[in-house]
Amino acid sequence: MLKAVILIGGPQKGTRFRPLSFEVPKPLFPVAGVPMIQHHIEACAQVPGMQEILLIGFYQPDEPLTQFLEAAQQEFNLPVRYLQEFAPLGTGGGLYHFRDQILAGGPEAFFVLNADVCSDFPLNAMLDAHRCERHPFLLLGTTANRTQSLNYGCIVENPQTHEVLHYVEKPSTFISDIINCGIYLFSPEALKPLRDVFQRNQQDGQFCLALGEDSPGLWPGAGTIRLEQDVFSALAGQGQIYVHLTDGIWSQIKSAGSALYASRLYLSRYQVTHPERLAKHTPGGPRIRGNVYIHPTAKVAPSAVLGPNVSIGKGVTVGEGVRLRESIVLHGATLQEHTCVLHSIVGWGSTVGRWARVEGTPNDPNPNDPRARMDSESLFKDGKLRPAITILGMSSWGAQGCESSPAGEGQWPVGSVCSSVCACDSSFSKVPALVTKCLLCARFCVSHWGQKARGAYGQEGSLPAGSGPQLPAPVCPPMTSPWYPLSRLPRPDPC
Ligand SMILES: Nc1nc2c(ncn2[C@@H]2O[C@H](COP(=O)(O)OP(=O)(O)O[C@H]3O[C@H](CO)[C@@H](O)[C@H](O)[C@@H]3O)[C@@H](O)[C@H]2O)c(=O)[nH]1
Secondary structure (H helix, E strand, C coil): CEEEEEEEECCCCCHHHCCHHHHCCHHHCEECCEEHHHHHHHHHHCCCCEEEEEEEECCCCCHHHHHHHHHHHHHHCCCEEEEECCCCCHHHHHHHHCHHHHHCCCCCEEEEEECCEEECCCHHHHHHHHHHHCCCEEEEEEECCHHHHCCCEEEEECCCCCEEEEEEECCCCCCCCEEEEEEEEECHHHHHHHHHHHHHHHHHHHHHHHCCCCHHHHCCCCCCCCHHHHHHHHHCCCCCEEEEECCCCEEECCCHHHHHHHHHHHHHHHHHHCHHHCCCCCCCCCEECCCEEECCCCEECCCCEECCCEEECCCCEECCCCEEECEEECCCCEECCCCEEECEEECCCCEECCCCEEECCCCCCCCCCCCCCCCCCCCEECCEECCCCEEECCCCCCCCCHHHCCCCCCCCCCCCEECCCCCCCCCCCCCCEEEEECCCCCCEEEEECHHHHCCCCCCCCCCCCCCCCCCCCCCCCCCCCCCCCHHHCCCCCCC
């Protein structure tokens, strides 16, 4: 009997995924048409002997999460339960805290999966490897180039036995090109080292308290366990941790750009795993190029051209003559006639006006380097904007375009792009506008052509106070360049 645990983190995690993680918990963000962790659950459900899947995190169990769990239980005919940590317990703390639930029923082993990875999940191969030797810890490893390996847990293995001899989490200098995929198979004995770390942390805590020190600054709290540093690094070279190497698909999903890349990987995998999810060209239907997912409730005009690598969510409307490529269009969005959307994510309920062009810059791994991985670094480096996909945030006013928005300055729906002079009577209304959220400080912004494109954070054209997430003071960099690829939006008609 087997179990699986998916580490889903919580609201404080996933900051690089903003603004998309404001609207849904990051693990539920749709990648290739289904929530990110549904890919994990599907893979686990296919392992013979899988009895239960546990999600561990520190999200409040809200409606979307509850609905997702119910739907997953029905679809996979397996118990899928959420266990909420009382506080962020790190990657190992939740496993120790909920050890009784994990070990209930006596599983021979349990998988542990990070939620924010995209993979073909070679779980059966890992299980075969585990059953030969029954080591307490089996890690899935893959390769990365020298520079990018520093962003991951790095593994030095014995090439004959695959024992992990040395493990360093995100080293500052090169250690190894074998990286930790965040996918593990643990035997029940793996929980013993976690108990040792827990007890040691408790003793450290008592020591700190005895010194009268403020404990949070000095020790992480008895419950917090970092699987990578506290367990893997500590036990490497002691015959307990082994690595199973894969050359299958794998990528982290940290930023919105990496979600688009992951969507492409999963869409191509659907050819083998779920061909029924891929749209096919039918007479009288839209033209489909390459791998495209269209939710059955979406309305797509026959003259639209979609693909490759497009995912269209529930209730989306795609107008006549629309061109969509390398993009995700989320629930309830509307793409009006002749819109062109490339390398972008169009947020929930957004409207892109007629003839608008929304284009991001792909930042995929270098195709000439077989070991290259997706970079998920910050949007700005050395004060300069790095190439990135375009994201339109969610529309707060539902699926309305600027043309039909309520009159008055600052009344545009977030996420809309106005392609023509709009009906509202504001000083901004005579030029095409993009209404979005600042990717860094999450304030609402309206960017316009000309001078008003700059310095618009929460000032001119901003949405009414209280309409967005209340966050601390903004951390926007100086506006040395527009933060959005404005040059790619349609220019206003000079007349
Ligand atoms: N339940 C729970 N989950 C957590 C917590 N903290 C993080 N997680 C979850 O644990 C996973 C790892 O998150 P991070 O701590 O952000 O680590 P990382 O930078 O993604 O690096 C990890 O994954 C890499 C592969 O993607 C590894 O290479 C690396 O070694 C490490 O395991 C994510 O799925 C995250 O949601 C926590 O306190 N509680």
